[in-house]
Amino acid sequence: MARLSRREFKALVAEVMETLPGEFAPYLVNLVVDCEDEPDLDTLLSAGLTEEEIEAGESLFGLYEPGIPGGIDADALLEPGDLPGRIRIFRLPLLEEFAGRERLITEIRKTVVHELAHHLGFNERDLERFDSKEDPFMGRNMPWNGTGGNRS
Numbered sequence: 685m686a687r688l689s690r691r692e693f694k695a696l697v698a699e700v701m702e703t704l705p706g707e708f709a710p711y712l713v714n715l716v717v718d719c720e721d722e723p724d725l726d727t728l729l730s731a732g733l734t735e736e737e738i739e740a741g742e743s744l745f746g747l748y749e750p751g752i753p754g755g756i757d758a759d760a761l762l763e764p765g766d767l768p769g770r771i772r773i774f775r776l777p778l779l780e781e782f783a784g785r786e787r788l789i790t791e792i793r794k795t796v797v798h799e800l801a802h803h804l805g806f807n808e809r810d811l812e813r814f815d816s817k818e819d820p821f822m823g824r825n826m827p828w829n830g831t832g833g834n835r836s
Contacts, residue, residue, distance in 0.1 A: 688788065693779075697792060700796045701796065714751060714769060715770070717771045717796070718771070720774055721774070721776050722777055723744050723772070723774055743777040745795040746772060746795040746796065747771070748769065748770070748802035749769065749771075750769050771803065773792065778792060794814075798814065
């Protein structure tokens with residue numbers, strides 16, 4: 685397991701969000717990204733995991749929770765009581781699954797992008813090709829590998 689404190693983990697997730705291409709900006713207006721240690725039992729069950737899968741150690745790396753009914757409209761006016769969409773990134777399952785720091789960072793980025801894609805309306809089937817690649821960001825400049833940002 686890679687050693688990464690809560691603070692370091694949150695900083696990496698924040699850096700991932702900051703390095704998203706500028707085209708994403710309108711869709712991030714009403715979106716909250718939270719970092720948590722791990723999902724609780726109710727979260728795992730509501731995400732579709734069975735008790736047997738949970739008992740066997742399966743978990744989630746991240747979860748998207750929709751906020752405002754009707755999808756994402758950056759120009760929509762919020763009404764009192766409207767809640768933003770929420771992406772939850774789970775630190776401990778990621779740390780347990782990915783030992784090397786570089787691989788862990790790639791997987792954090794994959795998780796953030798995967799959950800953001802749900803916010804944009806993609807489903808699990810749409811994301812299979814992306815998720816199946818070990819490093820879909822190969823060759824791209826990222827701040828954490830010392831080669832600069834990828835924001836356009």
